[in-house]
Amino acid sequence: MNADQVVCGVALLVWGLIFFYLTRLERRIRELEKR
Amino acid sequence: MIARGILFVWIAVWTVIALVKAPLVPGLGGTTRVLYFHIPAAWVASIALAWSMGHSLLYLWRRRIEHDDHAASAAELGLVFCIGATITGSVWAKAVWHSWWNWDPRETSIFFVLLVYGAYLALRGSIEGEERRARLSAIYSAAAFVTVPFLMFIVPRIYFSLHPDPIINTSGKMHMDPLIRISFFAMLLGFTGLFAWMLSMRVRVLRLTRRIEAGAAAPALEGTV
Numbered sequence A: 001m002n003a004d005q006v007v008c009g010v011a012l013l014v015w016g017l018i019f020f021y022l023t024r025l026e027r028r029i030r031e032l033e034k035r
Numbered sequence B: 001m002i003a004r005g006i007l008f009v010w011i012a013v014w015t016v017i018a019l020v021k022a023p024l025v026p027g028l029g030g031t032t033r034v035l036y037f038h039i040p041a042a043w044v045a046s047i048a049l050a051w052s053m054g055h056s057l058l059y060l061w062r063r064r065i066e067h068d069d070h071a072a073s074a075a076e077l078g079l080v081f082c083i084g085a086t087i088t089g090s091v092w093a094k095a096v097w098h099s100w101w102n103w104d105p106r107e108t109s110i111f112f113v114l115l116v117y118g119a120y121l122a123l124r125g126s127i128e129g130e131e132r133r134a135r136l137s138a139i140y141s142a143a144a145f146v147t148v149p150f151l152m153f154i155v156p157r158i159y160f161s162l163h164p165d166p167i168i169n170t171s172g173k174m175h176m177d178p179l180i181r182i183s184f185f186a187m188l189l190g191f192t193g194l195f196a197w198m199l200s201m202r203v204r205v206l207r208l209t210r211r212i213e214a215g216a217a218a219p220a221l222e223g224t225v
Helices: A003-034 B002-021 B029-062 B065-097 B105-126 B130-144 B147-158 B178-221
Strands: none
Touching: A003 B002, A003 B029, A003 B178, B002 B029, B002 B178, B029 B065, B029 B105, B029 B130, B029 B147, B029 B178, B065 B105, B065 B130, B065 B178, B105 B130, B105 B147
16 A cells, blocks of 8 residues: 555545534534424 | 535545546645645635625625624634645645745735634624624624735735745646646535535524524513513
8 A cells, every 4th residue: 555545545534534523513403403 | 415425425536536546746746635635725715705705795784694694604614724724735835845834925824814814703702792793793804805815815926935836827827737637626616515515504503503592582581571
């Protein structure tokens, strides 16, 4: 595995975590809006 | 939900193409990779601050609190993306200039933009009363945006800078490998989509907060009329 692939893996992991967090946040907002 | 999925796949796929498939810019070498995150972050910061200014003016004209929600949310996100651009720029500077921070005209300019909008958020936090806060913040935001084109586009072009040439250079042409160019614009689009999503969520949170505060205040107000 070369350096580019390692950087790419880290970037994808960070993006995945950000996306997961934002998706959970949006679900929570939707729940609160329904109340 | 489909739009979110498309956004996730879009950024993920173009990240792989940009970091693994696209060639490196001669002279920049491996630091080319920063380009795909640094410029889109700076681009989104500019859009966000312009959005904030636009809604501030709309608030001053129409006096509708929804415009204040948009102005405040966009300024917050603009600051977040501006910090992202500063960090990625600093990483690039360390690799190329061997120093995290050099007070280059671009670095100094972005530092002032951060200060101006940090002061905007501090101002918002210090004012009591929804209407007063919205009005004063709108005046500040509309005036503050005047500094953005000046600091981000004019100052770095007036003074000598070690920063690489803008993507679209003074002759109005782009000297880029086609795959770098496509990856770059795809990331620009992806970041803009991410900003739009985050903005809509932040505006909804502000609306919810107001609704909850109004709900909490209602029982306290009962019997006072």
